[in-house]
Every structure is written in C-alpha cells, then in structure tokens.
Amino acid sequence: MGGVGLVLEALACPVCGGPLAMSDAAGPALVCPAGHAFNLARSGYASLVVGGARPHSADSSAMLAARESFLSSGHYQPIAAAVAGAVAAGLAALVEPAPGAARGTGRATGGLVLDLAGGTGYYLAAALEACADARGLVLDLSAAAARRAARRHPRAAAATADAWGRLPLADASVSHAISVFGPRGASELARVLAPGAGLTVVTPTDRHLAQLRAGSWLVGIGGGKTAKLDRALVGFGLTGRRVLEYDVSLAQTQAVDLVMMGPNAFHLERAAVEARLAARDWPLALTVSVLVSRYRRGPERN
Numbered sequence: 001m002g003g004v005g006l007v008l009e010a011l012a013c014p015v016c017g018g019p020l021a022m023s024d025a026a027g028p029a030l031v032c033p034a035g036h037a038f039n040l041a042r043s044g045y046a047s048l049v050v051g052g053a054r055p056h057s058a059d060s061s062a063m064l065a066a067r068e069s070f071l072s073s074g075h076y077q078p079i080a081a082a083v084a085g086a087v088a089a090g091l092a093a094l095v096e097p098a099p100g101a102a103r104g105t106g107r108a109t110g111g112l113v114l115d116l117a118g119g120t121g122y123y124l125a126a127a128l129e130a131c132a133d134a135r136g137l138v139l140d141l142s143a144a145a146a147r148r149a150a151r152r153h154p155r156a157a158a159a160t161a162d163a164w165g166r167l168p169l170a171d172a173s174v175s176h177a178i179s180v181f182g183p184r185g186a187s188e189l190a191r192v193l194a195p196g197a198g199l200t201v202v203t204p205t206d207r208h209l210a211q212l213r214a215g216s217w218l219v220g221i222g223g224g225k226t227a228k229l230d231r232a233l234v235g236f237g238l239t240g241r242r243v244l245e246y247d248v249s250l251a252q253t254q255a256v257d258l259v260m261m262g263p264n265a266f267h268l269e270r271a272a273v274e275a276r277l278a279a280r281d282w283p284l285a286l287t288v289s290v291l292v293s294r295y296r297r298g299p300e301r302n
C-alpha cells in the first residue's frame with residue numbers, strides 16, 4: 001500500500017472533503033471520519049470516483065496498452081522533457097517567490113505534483129525524475145490507467161477520480177499540476193493548488209499529427225483553441241508559453257498505437273486501422289506540434 005501512503009496527507013474524501021485514513025477492517029480501504037469508504041486495489045491504486053454512472057470517456061485497458069506501447073517509442077520524450085523542466089521551474093519558483101508573490105514552501109523542488117487525467121503516469125514520472133524531493137499523484141477516470149500509473153514511479157501514487165467532479169484532494173495541498181492532452185476543471189485545480197503554485201498544460205496545435213490525419217478519417221486529435229484554453233483557466237495567470245514542434249519517423253505499428261490510444265479507439269477496430277494504414281508509405285515523417293503553457297495560481301483564496 002506504499003503508493004497511496006505517499007500522498008495520504010493530501011487526499012480528501014471525494015464526498016465530504018474530510019481527511020482520509022487507511023483501514024483494514026473489511027479489506028484495504030480509505031475511510032473518512034463520516035464513514036465514507038473507498039477501495040484500495042491490490043495493484044496499489046485507490047478508487048475515488050463517486051456516483052453511479054461513469055462517463056464513458058475513461059480510456060479502456062486496450063487504449064492504455066496502446067498508449068504505453070507508443071510512449072515507449074520515445075517519440076513524445078521531448079514533451080516529457082518540457083513538462084519536467086516546467087515542473088522543476090515551477091517548484092523552484094514556489095521556494096523563491098517573485099517580490100510580492102505568495103510565500104514559498106521552503107522545500108527545494110519538493111511538494112506534491114498532480115498529473116490530472118495522467119494516463120500511464122509517463123509525464124509525471126519524467127517530472128519526478130527532475131525533482132528529487134517531490135512526490136506525485138496521477139488521477140484518472142480509468143482504472144486501467146490508475147493500475148499502470150501506480151507502478152510507474154517509486155515516488156508516485158495513483159487513484160481513479162473524475163477531473164470534472166470534486167477532486168479527492170485537500171485545499172492547497174498540491175505544489176504543481178500537470179495536464180497533458182486531458183480534461184481539466186479550473187475551479188477544482190485552483191482549490192487544490194497552493195497559492196502561487198504552477199500549472200503546466202500541454203495541448204495539441206493545429207499542426208499536431210497532420211500527416212496522420214490527412215484524409216480526415218480520424219477525430220479528436222487536432223488543435224485546441226489557445227484563447228479558449230486561457231479563458232477557461234479562471235484564477236490562473238499565464239507565466240510562459242512555447243510551441244514545441246519536431247518531426248519523428250513513425251513506423252506503421254507505432255501509427256496504429258497512436259490511433260488506438262486516442263478517441264478513435266471508441267469507434268474504430270484495430271484491424272480496420274491496420275488495413276487503412278497499410279496503404280501508406282512507411283516510415284511516415286510525422287509532425288509532433290504541441291503548445292506548452294505555464295500558469296501560476298493566483299495568491300488569493302477563492
């Protein structure tokens with residue numbers, strides 16, 4: 001149970017917001033003083049999704065396998081490096097605040113890093129490697145994601161949670177948050193982040209994976225709208241932004257993984273994707289193009 005124990009102090013009941021403690025009374029669980037109880041899976045993650053129907057946006061086990069396989073190619077490693085750099089800079093800024101900004105925590109690159117909708121925990125692991133004193137938590141709606149993320153890094157824990165609902169974290173308990181290609185709710189992020197803490201958001205630009213999308217048979221991996229992104233993050237100030245763009249040489253199997261790890265997997269069979277891609281010339285020169293945006297949570301309490 002080491003994983004969840006790492007972040008227990010920061011966790012809060014997703015129903016009432018009370019503190020959570022470990023209990024072994026009826027199998028491993030997390031319980032709050034009001035008696036709300038949450039399962040701790042044998043594989044090390046906590047189930048902190050509340051409510052009956054789960055939104056169907058949670059990635060399936062097959063999508064997570066495709067994502068892990070694709071990420072192991074290293075094609076998104078520059079994104080991980082950019083995220084890790086942003087997290088390290090954000091944690092350091094918390095220690096050395098700008099004049100007039102929030103007071104620091106006094107811990108050099110320490111504190112809790114949250115990876116919201118963090119999938120396999122790939123980006124969180126890179127951030128933790130860059131921040132030797134930090135601990136990390138992946139929250140994801142998908143149990144398959146939480147299972148993988150729970151074993152991704154010795155200083156990382158994982159739990160299932162809905163990014164659109166109440167996050168299972170105490171107020172101001174997080175020192176930096178990461179949001180890579182995933183859903184994010186601004187008001188809950190503002191609540192759980194400490195005043196002055198950083199938020200690193202990675203979104204695709206219009207050029208992202210353009211060669212793969214040619215023919216418009218794929219959905220949902222296009223660019224986002226930058227102004228909309230900034231407007232949605234109420235309570236945060238933009239502190240830095242850059243386009244990270246580079247070409248990779250993509251093998252056919254990697255292309256199939258790339259398609260099957262995203263929203264297209266909800267309506268396309270792997271065999272159909274393989275057949276469709278077989279007609280192309282391989283390897284494919286593919287553009288990776290993302291926007292890395294850095295925000296800081298304002299010093300005021302909501």
Ligand SMILES: C[S@@+](CC[C@H](N)C(=O)[O-])C[C@H]1O[C@@H](n2cnc3c(N)ncnc32)[C@H](O)[C@@H]1O
Nearest residue numbers: 057058059117118119140141142162163180182
């Ligand atoms: C495109 S993937 C990105 C995963 C990870 N950040 C990465 O880039 O490898 C989107 C992730 O969001 C998760 N997700 C979808 N809806 C969610 C929700 N409402 N709350 C939390 N996670 C959600 C999915 O299960 C999936 O792991």
Ligand SMILES: [Zn+2]
Nearest residue numbers: 013016032036
């Ligand atoms: Zn409770």
